[in-house]
Amino acid sequence: MRIKKKISFTLQSAIRDPQSAIVVLLSLLFLTGCxxxxxxxxxxxxxxxxxxxxxxxxxxxxxxxxxxxxxxxxISEGGLGxxxxxxxxxxxAVPSTLYVxxxxxxxxxxxxxxxxxxxxxxxxxxxxxxxxxxxIDPKDPEILYAGTTMGAYKSIxxxxxxxxxxxxxxxxxxxxxxVDPTNPALLFAxxxxxxxxxxxxxxxxxxxxxxxxxxxxxxxxxLGVNALAFDPATPGRLFAATAQGLYESRDSGEQWERQAxxxxxxxxxxxxxxxxxxxxxxxxxxxxxxxxxxxxxEKIGEQEVRTIVIDPLHPERIYLGGGSGLFxxxxxxxxxxxxxxxx
Numbered sequence: 001m002r003i004k005k006k007i008s009f010t011l012q013s014a015i016r017d018p019q020s021a022i023v024v025l026l027s028l029l030f031l032t033g034c035x036x037x038x039x040x041x042x043x044x045x046x047x048x049x050x051x052x053x054x055x056x057x058x059x060x061x062x063x064x065x066x067x068x069x070x071x072x073x074x075i076s077e078g079g080l081g082x083x084x085x086x087x088x089x090x091x092x093a094v095p096s097t098l099y100v101x102x103x104x105x106x107x108x109x110x111x112x113x114x115x116x117x118x119x120x121x122x123x124x125x126x127x128x129x130x131x132x133x134x135x136i137d138p139k140d141p142e143i144l145y146a147g148t149t150m151g152a153y154k155s156i157x158x159x160x161x162x163x164x165x166x167x168x169x170x171x172x173x174x175x176x177x178x179v180d181p182t183n184p185a186l187l188f189a190x191x192x193x194x195x196x197x198x199x200x201x202x203x204x205x206x207x208x209x210x211x212x213x214x215x216x217x218x219x220x221x222x223l224g225v226n227a228l229a230f231d232p233a234t235p236g237r238l239f240a241a242t243a244q245g246l247y248e249s250r251d252s253g254e255q256w257e258r259q260a261x262x263x264x265x266x267x268x269x270x271x272x273x274x275x276x277x278x279x280x281x282x283x284x285x286x287x288x289x290x291x292x293x294x295x296x297x298e299k300i301g302e303q304e305v306r307t308i309v310i311d312p313l314h315p316e317r318i319y320l321g322g323g324s325g326l327f328x329x330x331x332x333x334x335x336x337x338x339x340x341x342x343x
Contacts, residue, residue, distance in 0.1 A: 039058055039059060039060065039325045040058060040059050040306070040321075040322065040323045040325075041057070041058050041306065041307060041321025041322055041325065041326050042057045042058060042059075042084075042085065042086050042306065042307065042321070043056065043057045043085070043086065043087050043088045043307055043321070044056045044088070044307050044309040044319050044321050044326075045088040045089065045090045045098070045309070046090075046309055046311060046312060047090065047095050048090065048092050048095055048312050049095060050095075051068070051311045051312060051314065051317070052065070052066060052067055052068040053065070053066050053095075053113075054068070054069060054319070055075075055088050055090070055098060055114070056088070056321060056326065057085035057086065057087075057088055057100065058321075058326075059084070060074075061074050061076040061085070062074065062075050062076045062080065062085050062088075062100065062114070063075065064114050069319075069328060069339045069341070070341065072341050075114035075115070078110075078114070078115055078117050079108075079116055079117040079118060079119075080100070080108055080117040081102060081105040081108065081119070083102045083103040083104045083105050084102065084103040085100045085101070085103075086101050086102065086103060086130070086131060086133075087100065087101035087131060087132060087133050088100050088101075088134070089134040089135065089136050089144075090136075091136060091141045092138065092141055093141045094111075094141070096110075096111060097109065097111045097158075098110050098113070098114065099120075099134050099136075099144065100117075100134075101131025101132065101133065101134050101146060101148075102129075102130075102131060103130055104129060104130060105119060105121070105129060106119065106120070106121025106124050106129035106131060107119075107120050107121050107129075107131055107134070107144075107146060107162075108120065109158070109159050120155075120159035120160065121162065122160065122161050122162060123153070123155075123161050123162035123163055123164070124146075124153055124162050124164075129148060129150075130148055130149040130150075131146050131147070131148050132147050132148060132174060132175050132176070133146070133147040133174065133177050134147075134177075135147075135177040135178065135179050135187075136179070137179055137184045138179060138181050138184055140184065142156060142157060142158045143155070143156050143184070143201075144158070144159055145177045145179065145187070145202065146162065146177075147174030147175060147176060147177045147189060148174060149173050149174075150164075150172055151164055151165075151166035151169060151172045151174060152164070152165050152166050152169070152174050152177065152189055152202060152205075154201070154202050165198075165202040165203060165205075166205070167203065167204050167205060168196070168198075168204050168205035168206050169189075169196060169205050170193055170207075171191040171192045171193030171196075172191075173191055174189050174191050175190050175191065175192070175224065175225060175226055175227075176189065176225060176226065176227050176228045177189050177190075177228070178190075178228035178229065178230055178238065180230060180252070181230055181232050182235050184201070185198075185199060185200060185201045186199055186252065187201065187202050188208065188228050188238065188253060189205065189228075190225030190226065190227065190228050190240060190241075191224075191225060192223075192224050192225075193207075193223065194207060194208075194209040194212060194213045194223045194225060195207070195208045195209055195212065195225055195228070195240055195253060195256075196208060197252075197253045208253035208254070209223070209256070210254065210255050210256060211247070211249075211255050211256035211257055211258075212240070212242070212247050212256040212258075223242055223243060223244060224242060224243040225240050225241070225242050225243075226241045226242065226243070226267050226268065227240070227241040227266075227267065227268045227269050228240055228241075228269070229241075229269045229270050229271050230271065231277050231279075232271065233273065233274060233275050234250075234275070234277065236250060236251050236252040237249065237250050238252070238253065239259075239269045239271065239279065239281075240256065240269070241266035241267060241268055241269040241281060241282070242266060243264075243265055243266075244264060244265075245258050245261060245264055245266060246258070246259040246261050246266045246269060246281045247259065259281075259290070259297070260296075261281055261283070261288050261297050262297075263281075263283035263284070263285060263286070263288070265283060265284055266281050266282070266283055267282050267283060267284065267304070267305060267306050267322075268281070268282035268305055268306055268307050268308050269281050269282070269308070270308035270309065270310055270318075272310050273310075273315050274315070276291060276292035276293060278290070278291055278315075278332070280308050280310075280318070280333075281297075282304075282305025282306065282307070282308050282320065282322070283304075283305065284304050285302070285304070286299050286300075286301050286302045286303065286304075287299070287300055287301030287303070287305050287308070287320060287333065288300070289332075300333035300334070301320065301327070301333060301336055303320060303322055303324040303336075304322035304323040304324055305320050305321075305322050306321055306322040306323070307321040307322070308320055309321075315332075316331055316332040317329065317330050318332070318333065320336075324338075325338055325339070326338070326339045327339065
């Protein structure tokens with residue numbers, strides 16, 4: 001009943017605001033698609049100091065494990081709304097503080113590891129707050145970023161107040177945000193219209209699509225960018241998972257180069273620690289790994305991969321989430337085990 005009421009209100013708002021009509025339609029299609037499967041995983045977050053503590057969101061709700069995935073408990077009570085949770089972010093300085101982005105309620109925060117929650121969406125457009133992605137400033141965790149179906153938002157006070165920071169965007173449907181780990185003023189946003197870049201903490205944005213989209217073809221629906229990931233060991237190097245393949249930039253987005261992955265639609269990307277850094281790309285039909293010493297992409301998994309998370313203390317341990325559920329490897333992808341306790 002609550003979903004029906006919210007959708008009705010959203011549609012009425014779209015009629016008053018034609019610019020949001022496409023956004024609303026895409027959002028409703030997303031919700032419908034999410035309800036078809038069973039156990040689809042949307043987001044995974046690992047405790048930075050105690051990697052046996054993991055949080056994930058699925059079609060069944062929000063879950064937590066304290067033993068590396070053997071046992072899971074739902075943590076959707078304590079004031080957390082009933083809408084789908086699309087994104088999770090952990091405060092790196094105080095890991096008991098988490099933020100989740102929802103399909104229609106905006107952002108929630110917990111300061112006790114998920115026992116109790118508070119809605120923190122002041123300043124966001126209240127008639128549609130579909131939060132696709134969350135990001136935290138690595139040097140100042142009081143600064144948060146949210147990518148939504150109505151643009152980008154920033155909070156400098158731990159989510160108490162949000163400010164819309166979408167100056168320069170042609171596309172308002174934001175799917176992913178990445179903060180440069182060495183220069184937090186440098187941000188990238190993946191949208192339905194390609195990649196956007198900000199050099200001033202999100203106050204101004206400009207397209208960053210050279211090598212990815214021809215200038216004359218840039219528009220609000222030019223190219224969907226599903227995920228962005230920095231190489232933590234190589235400044236200026238980042239990857240973009242898009243609807244037309246995986247792209248790499250080695251100069252902070254000034255130029256992009258398409259990678260030789262046989263899959264045309266890339267859903268997720270993650271970069272492991274070390275030099276050379278292993279790069280993982282998830283698609284509808286499997287997981288691919290690139291190592292510079294081998295100089296080629298190798299398929300190391302057959303499942304759909306919407307999200308990839310690498311254990312920060314044990315990089316050979318990797319978690320994958322998607323339409324087939326949750327999988328884990330302990331050996332860098334040679335063997336995979338499906339975690340059945342969520343079924």
